[in-house]
Amino acid sequence: MRDAAELDGMTFTAPVVPAMRNLREVIHSQAIQPTFQPVVRLEDGVVKAYEALARFDKAHFPSPADAFAAAMEAGVGVDLELLALERAFTYLDEMPAGAWLSANLSVEALLDPRVSETLMAHAARGIAVELTEHTQVHDYPALVKVTERLRSAGILLAVDDAGAGFASLSHILQLRPDIIKLDITLTRGIDTDPVRMALARSLVGFAEDIGAMLIAEGIETVAEHEKLRALGVKLGQGYFMARPGPLPARAEITADGILIGGA
Template sequence: MQAVTGGVDQVAWQPEDADIAVVERMLNLVRAHLGMDVAWASTLTADEQTIYAATGDVETMGVPIGRGLDLRDSYCARVLAGVIPPVITDARTHPIARELPPTMDYGIGSYAGVPWRGPDGAVAGMVCGVSRQPDPSLGEQSLRYMALIADVISDHMGSPIVRQRHATAAIRHTVQAVLDAQSVRMVFQPIMRMTDQDMIGYEALARFDPTVFTGPDKAFAAAARCGLGIPLELLALRQALWRLPDLPPDGWLAVNLSAEALLDPHVRDILLLHAEHRLVVEVTEHTQVTDYAPLTGALQRLRQAGIRLSVDDAGAGYASLQHILKLRPDLIKLDISLVRDIDTDPVKIALARSLAGFADQIGAELVAEGIETAAEQDCLTELGVTYGQGYHLGRPAELC
């Protein structure tokens, strides 16, 4: 039945409890007006139908809620394809309906169904009503009433708030799939001492399937948006620490963690278990810090255990400056925007020189990131920058 799935969205809507309650009220109106035993609303994909809301004698008729059903066996697919009419007054005598599995499974005697549509106008699901007995009163007027109800459901499901909830649910599903499959790949970029170009450590960087997330910043932002930010950071941390035995024993490993993740006791416990491995924690800006007191308290035990603290993106804006002033890091990383073409820009040179002096006064060391040319490296070395990383010094790569 090639035509069955024509016009149906490939991704089903996933309504939440608040949406289901609204739809159930609409379904009760259908049952009351048409005198039907059960009314339901479903979502459709290319091969599945899922009833997400139903009212009436649901248990008696055995209507499954929340479980994907084979669309090929359904009334809905055949209605959409024009194989059967949208109203069947006696399912047991209809030449096609009487042979369909739902007729026997649910004891359907009569049926009426109309589509509801997503924001793009494509069919997203069906609103259906069934009874155990034949009902000759069903007809065009019944369909017109059901179509009005389906329009209300379409408008509700297409509202900006509901669409936002659906988008968040879809993102959560994607991130959860990454977590379940542990599909975070770590690469390691060398950090070099500028004066002699000795390799003194690595920064662990997360990588994702580019068909799922176009970059790690997109992945972590999506995870934070749907409430899975800490689990995703924790997975990346575990994957990075798993490679500790493969690193030089006298080098450090820098791992990126948000302030929110560092406030999580489980994250801190894992860091403390590996404190002897010369860890550096780079505080990222996945989430904004509004109160530094809890964060400084959480970091105190880590620093007492020998874990050093690094602040990223110095010179890029107010947020990184706040991090430096409030957290007093051991390492300050110059942002790539400051490093790029610094050898030809007097303003950048002046700012980097000021930051080098500031770092020296507070007992911190500078790390320049994003070094791509020998001229940039020479300029930064002359300015007193201690460490550097970038494509000129070494690209991120998997460990052998």
Template sequence: MSVLAPRYATDWVRMLARALRGEGVAIHFQPIVDLERGQVVGHEALLRFPGHAVNSPAEWVDAAHAHGCGAELEALAIRLALDARRELPAGTFLSVNVAPAVLPHPAVRDAFADAAALDGVVVELTEHSRVEHYGVLAAELERLRSAGGVIAVDDTGAGYAGLHHLISVRPEIIKLDRTLVAGIDRDRPRRALVEMFGAFANRFDAWVLAEGVETTGELGTLRQIGVPLAQGYLLGRPTPGWSDVSAEARDHLRTLQRARTGDTLRLLVEPEPPVPGTSDATAADHLLRIDVDTPVAEAAHRALNRAAAQRWDPVLCLDGQGRFVGVVRMERLVEQLAVAATTGS
């Protein structure tokens, strides 16, 4: 359905005019969390419309572009967000959203230029349509980087934010879309894709930020596979002020941190069967079987003492009744040993 057709259609011109004057709009901030330290390190600025009949930001963006004032609405959000920098908590960055297509628009250019230096600002490129001219975009990004800004690509793994986009933009932060994060603790392909983006980011000296984290299972898996940053309703909802990590997420991250001392294989286990189509260990008789509560150091010692041809095979984890729990890849086992050695655990 067109944005011009819903029951609010006759009000859009009036509502947009009010909003562009700054009436009935506000900036809310969602915390971005360092999963290793369990601390807020950034805040994403999000435009909200509490003083209007329509509250959905997506409807507002669609309507603004349909009425030819999309760039002006985005410029308003940028100005309001950057004006809040003076109150930004120490040691945190501010993330602002902008569509690549409107970056050359004078209203958007002026919004960034009037802020002067962009140190501590992440410019997050949203993507609702394909970028047609990367040369034009590159020039705009260079302008922002020269002012001190950091570039992030939003919605990676969904829509138009694909590999070509990442290679062309070379962002400092890669934001993984909720479609990659949802159920990652139970979905091996999602986990593999996130690990792939992590490896890609490492090659370009970029950071990965997972969006839409809503469960402790997702949080634990993301931390386990080395995703450094995350945001989502579990960690903290958007609020008018600067919020901290939610109590539930903080407690879970602390539990994960404490578990690193005397880690067992339970921390590293992947629930998927080692052979597609099997749900137990019978299809992999040659693999080493270890109790899931075995300490990591002991498990590594036993695994590395196998014959050379089998030394890097995964380890099968069983529970106290001998039932298959999952597998631990040797890469994860060695990585955890290295982490423990580095942290002194």
């Protein structure tokens, strides 16, 4: 049995206490640095969106996944997601014309009134919400109610990691998203795998039938890029085009919306 310790009046197992101290410091000082990865049109490289990704001081957490996992365990997961969202929104004025800003949120965060009101306050700015939940949702009617309100205000809804498991399929069927994102496990090596090609081709047709945009994640090679384009995938992101980083200066994007330099 692990020893218990107390911090700010709450009792945690001892290994959690350092993480809680780091979380308290991150939240108190708003020590989250957003980085942005472009989503581009595969046929010509025009930037259509930027996905905001939270980054933390490695002295606090080795990776963003560690930070959010610790926050969830400590019961402040939504607080950390809200802070990451607010930090990302401080860059809205720097977004290139015609590109939307995409933010990752869990089901728990979307159902929190603080988060939905923050989204609504910026609805006119060109925003997409990527649903990152990988577990079963027990109250889809409540989730649908929230997402319909957001979408009625012009916010796009994306389902992440399509092709990676049952959860994303359930989200697609229940929520009818505006955007479907193909998981990296499907795009990686797609140029040499007939099964991956067949599944991607099916999802292209499915997305067209329901009027959704399809974005391929994790494109890392020219061969993957060309195969996805040949299969009919219109949008993509990945290290082949550009790694996550600061928003580019407006001078780094051509008048046609093409990112100069890329990866």
